[in-house]
Amino acid sequence: MEEIEILPRDAYLHTVYVSQAPCTIQWWFSTKRKNIDFGLFQRRAQSTIGDDISVVGSIGPAGSTGSTTGTSSGKRLVPSPGFSWQQSESDVRAAALPRTPVEVAAKQRGGQCKLHERNSVELMPLKHYESSKSTIKGFWNAVDPGAYVLYFDNSFSKNTSKRLSFCVAVKEAKEGNIKPPVLMSGWLLKKKRKRMQGWANRWFTIQGHWLLYSTTEGGVSRAKIDLVNAVISISKEDRAITVDSDEGFMQLRAQTDADFTAWVAALQMVKEQAVAVPPTIDAAAEGATLAPGVNSQPTSGLHRGASPSDAQAATQRIDMKHVQRVHASFEDSVEQLQGLFNETQEPSRSELRDRAMRYLRLIKDSGGALYALLASLEGASRPALARKDTTGSSIGRPSISLVPSHASWLSGSGSDIFYDTNEMVEFTPDNDSDVLPLVEPTALATLECATHSTSSMSPSANMETPPSRAGLSARGGDADSMSDSEDDEHGYFGNHASTGDSPQFGRMRRDLIRDPEFIEAFARNHIQAPLSPAIAATVVPGETYEGSEPQSLDSLPLVTLEKARVLLGAYEPRTTLPAETCEANVSLISILRKNVGKELSNISMPLVMNEPINTLQSLCEELMYSRLLQRADEMGDSLDRLMYVAAFAISTLSSKKYRAERKPFNPLLGETYEMVDSLGGYRFVSEKVSHHPPVMACYADSPFYRFWQDSSVKSKFWGKSMELIQTSNVNIELLKHADHFTYCKPSALVRGLISGNRSVDFTGEMSIVNHATGDTCSVHFKEAGVFSSSNDMVECHLRRGGNPQVERVLRGSWSSHMRFEKSTTDSDVLWTAVSLPPDAHRYYGFSYFAMRLNELIPGTRKDLPTTDTRFRPDQRAYEEGRIDDAEQIKQKLEEAQRARKRERDESGLQWKAQWFEEREDAQSPTGRSWQYRGGYWDARAKNTYPPALELW
Numbered sequence: 001m002e003e004i005e006i007l008p009r010d011a012y013l014h015t016v017y018v019s020q021a022p023c024t025i026q027w028w029f030s031t032k033r034k035n036i037d038f039g040l041f042q043r044r045a046q047s048t049i050g051d052d053i054s055v056v057g058s059i060g061p062a063g064s065t066g067s068t069t070g071t072s073s074g075k076r077l078v079p080s081p082g083f084s085w086q087q088s089e090s091d092v093r094a095a096a097l098p099r100t101p102v103e104v105a106a107k108q109r110g111g112q113c114k115l116h117e118r119n120s121v122e123l124m125p126l127k128h129y130e131s132s133k134s135t136i137k138g139f140w141n142a143v144d145p146g147a148y149v150l151y152f153d154n155s156f157s158k159n160t161s162k163r164l165s166f167c168v169a170v171k172e173a174k175e176g177n178i179k180p181p182v183l184m185s186g187w188l189l190k191k192k193r194k195r196m197q198g199w200a201n202r203w204f205t206i207q208g209h210w211l212l213y214s215t216t217e218g219g220v221s222r223a224k225i226d227l228v229n230a231v232i233s234i235s236k237e238d239r240a241i242t243v244d245s246d247e248g249f250m251q252l253r254a255q256t257d258a259d260f261t262a263w264v265a266a267l268q269m270v271k272e273q274a275v276a277v278p279p280t281i282d283a284a285a286e287g288a289t290l291a292p293g294v295n296s297q298p299t300s301g302l303h304r305g306a307s308p309s310d311a312q313a314a315t316q317r318i319d320m321k322h323v324q325r326v327h328a329s330f331e332d333s334v335e336q337l338q339g340l341f342n343e344t345q346e347p348s349r350s351e352l353r354d355r356a357m358r359y360l361r362l363i364k365d366s367g368g369a370l371y372a373l374l375a376s377l378e379g380a381s382r383p384a385l386a387r388k389d390t391t392g393s394s395i396g397r398p399s400i401s402l403v404p405s406h407a408s409w410l411s412g413s414g415s416d417i418f419y420d421t422n423e424m425v426e427f428t429p430d431n432d433s434d435v436l437p438l439v440e441p442t443a444l445a446t447l448e449c450a451t452h453s454t455s456s457m458s459p460s461a462n463m464e465t466p467p468s469r470a471g472l473s474a475r476g477g478d479a480d481s482m483s484d485s486e487d488d489e490h491g492y493f494g495n496h497a498s499t500g501d502s503p504q505f506g507r508m509r510r511d512l513i514r515d516p517e518f519i520e521a522f523a524r525n526h527i528q529a530p531l532s533p534a535i536a537a538t539v540v541p542g543e544t545y546e547g548s549e550p551q552s553l554d555s556l557p558l559v560t561l562e563k564a565r566v567l568l569g570a571y572e573p574r575t576t577l578p579a580e581t582c583e584a585n586v587s588l589i590s591i592l593r594k595n596v597g598k599e600l601s602n603i604s605m606p607l608v609m610n611e612p613i614n615t616l617q618s619l620c621e622e623l624m625y626s627r628l629l630q631r632a633d634e635m636g637d638s639l640d641r642l643m644y645v646a647a648f649a650i651s652t653l654s655s656k657k658y659r660a661e662r663k664p665f666n667p668l669l670g671e672t673y674e675m676v677d678s679l680g681g682y683r684f685v686s687e688k689v690s691h692h693p694p695v696m697a698c699y700a701d702s703p704f705y706r707f708w709q710d711s712s713v714k715s716k717f718w719g720k721s722m723e724l725i726q727t728s729n730v731n732i733e734l735l736k737h738a739d740h741f742t743y744c745k746p747s748a749l750v751r752g753l754i755s756g757n758r759s760v761d762f763t764g765e766m767s768i769v770n771h772a773t774g775d776t777c778s779v780h781f782k783e784a785g786v787f788s789s790s791n792d793m794v795e796c797h798l799r800r801g802g803n804p805q806v807e808r809v810l811r812g813s814w815s816s817h818m819r820f821e822k823s824t825t826d827s828d829v830l831w832t833a834v835s836l837p838p839d840a841h842r843y844y845g846f847s848y849f850a851m852r853l854n855e856l857i858p859g860t861r862k863d864l865p866t867t868d869t870r871f872r873p874d875q876r877a878y879e880e881g882r883i884d885d886a887e888q889i890k891q892k893l894e895e896a897q898r899a900r901k902r903e904r905d906e907s908g909l910q911w912k913a914q915w916f917e918e919r920e921d922a923q924s925p926t927g928r929s930w931q932y933r934g935g936y937w938d939a940r941a942k943n944t945y946p947p948a949l950e951l952w
């Protein structure tokens, strides 16, 4: 890595001489404090250093978003094992080009400075990059040999010099010319990722260390997987081969036993060769330079709220002493082994000895690389810890997991950490302006809820004075919003519910959405608007239910809601957790490796892998955007209702975005959880109804809808990823129209279990059906490509009644927003995710909503049954940061649970759930589902809970 100071009005040119083409030139750069322009040029003639120079391309205005010159491929390139550094390549010479007086003089001709050189060709025009915020990464596939100039331009700056750090690498484009030999090819069945779509026959080829497939023999490859880094699991009984790699996840099946054996043998061979021929990379030396977090700063990018490098650096603390000790003892043992092998003098064994030595060297190198990586991370984490996060949306990835090989950590660090020069257009904030104008996309969260609530808000409510005008444009700094509200004569909350969607209301709504202060206040529940106008109108006044007690309170959600509203009044829910995220210095590798192919629930995980809520509560978290259901119920057209239900179904997944690090607590059998959300206008109850397999059932109702599901999830570890497959339906009933919707939540693929960049991806198809009208909506989750992340893209196709024609299309992303595209120019935002609290990374990535889930509000203690999760002592201790206590209590509780099970087994008793029962259900994929038996809310109102087990 080089560091260079570029003076104001100056530029720095770095020339890379390519003698053997084709090849790929790769670069990474960042600047301290201010940003810089960057472009790529090629010198055609064999110009020598300091050659004559004349005008070519011009500098784009700062911040311009013009697309980059088309590269032969616009994809990101993850350093692969074949990757080699220019310094270690003999046939490629790269040298820093000293600035000649001619060039400097040229630069100094004021702001309109140009690259002067007759024989230069502009490959990538100069463009402004936010290089001080993150490391910019890019590449160019060079087809001709020659001199390539990386042009770092600071000539637009009048006073500020820039400190540039950069590195350049040249990678031979091996696959382009010499094709590695085909080891094996043939037909295999490949499981389609779309749910229940079965298996497709595909033509597979193993070429070198790559696995490729196509739909026809010799056809265009659909995917290319590097087998060296892939984890392959096999199952002989069903001839299944699972390939889990950084590039993709595939489940394959051979049609005959002979095929199966042949494929397994071929795969094994590739694996073995990969070990024998180590990847050509000087990882130990370069590791520190490339390691994430060394140069990168927190990103402020809208899409990429969290730069993993930053997040990691900010939250991980590596005990270097411990690392040193481990490394020393590791080296010690390797040396002893080497000595042992050296003593083997037998000539017949010499070949074996050589091989063993090669392996040992390889092991030692990886140890060194790992050590270098840890050291560099440690170095990077120190300053980062002190840095205050102001981006508001960046979320920590709290744990670090060690990674097993060069290859893994290289791809881990190469994939997500950097902004990409070649993909810059996608990430430039300006580009988002048409989608979500001023605030972070997530901040628009409660668009509907927020504005609904304000419409019913009395002028005397909490927020007496409207937020200042200045506040409106504070974050975005967009003049437009100012002028927009200029002619708003009605004052901030001048229009009440009755105005509905009048233009003024629309404007106010827009302004509110744009006002970060408003959004934050809303998210924190500082805005007092307990019930929507619709609820407010039908609310049962306090006396009614106290005076003449209705027969069954269970069927009257409003009563419970109103009671809670009165009881809690101005209670302010907490906005942080009692303790910050605990450290999790556990390496998952050892746990996971032993459990490939097993159920998640059967694997015992260290407590620190948990987040301080349990699965019963995370089911309730799915109701975070329940307003969408209320909205759906208000709609007259059935397709509108379906549309909002679809948006709701997708919104339930959004909270998983930054929560891939930890899993929820597993509740005890018989444990229950309730939530009376007077703000959201629903009540919710859930219970753990079966332990093996683990099943949680839940039921929520409101004056507008009913919502129930049982969460039975099958999970599998595949070595690098974990797959979670939902086996039951979610049910939603909209009361006004007697609609009944069902859908099955999509499968989740948790990737990066080992490399530490854990993420959740939803895959396949989800189909939402309204059984009352026959309307359907198919939701398609776009899978991430080989080089790109999918941006969590989702597309919905809505069809009316048995009509095969797609009538509506919704687009968006499951982690941030959904839109209904009415036409090419007009679209409605249906839902946007809330922006997370600014310190969310310190609190498990929780939203304000999630933080409330386990809050035990003193006044409600007596209303809760003893089985309520809020009383579970180990989870409470964990939440408060008393990890050791939590661990001890958890052991005790689980032992007691086992004892109860033994007792039941001995006396031949069956476990019976308290509030739910399993019934026949024609719509459920299994034919049965868990449904609410009723009675919980009655018992709660009268405080007559039936005697329950003492769980703790």
Ligand SMILES: CC(C)CCC[C@@H](C)[C@H]1CC[C@H]2[C@@H]3CC=C4C[C@@H](O)CC[C@]4(C)[C@H]3CC[C@]12C
Residues within 6 Å of the ligand: 588, 609, 656, 659, 660, 661, 662, 663, 664, 713, 724, 725, 726, 745, 746, 747, 748, 750, 753, 760
């Ligand atoms: C190895 C561990 C610690 C990694 C962290 C696991 C996290 C990311 C896992 C654990 C349990 C998982 C959830 C279990 C079940 C479902 C239902 C499914 O239809 C949608 C995904 C969803 C909601 C999963 C999302 C991811 C999840 C929250």
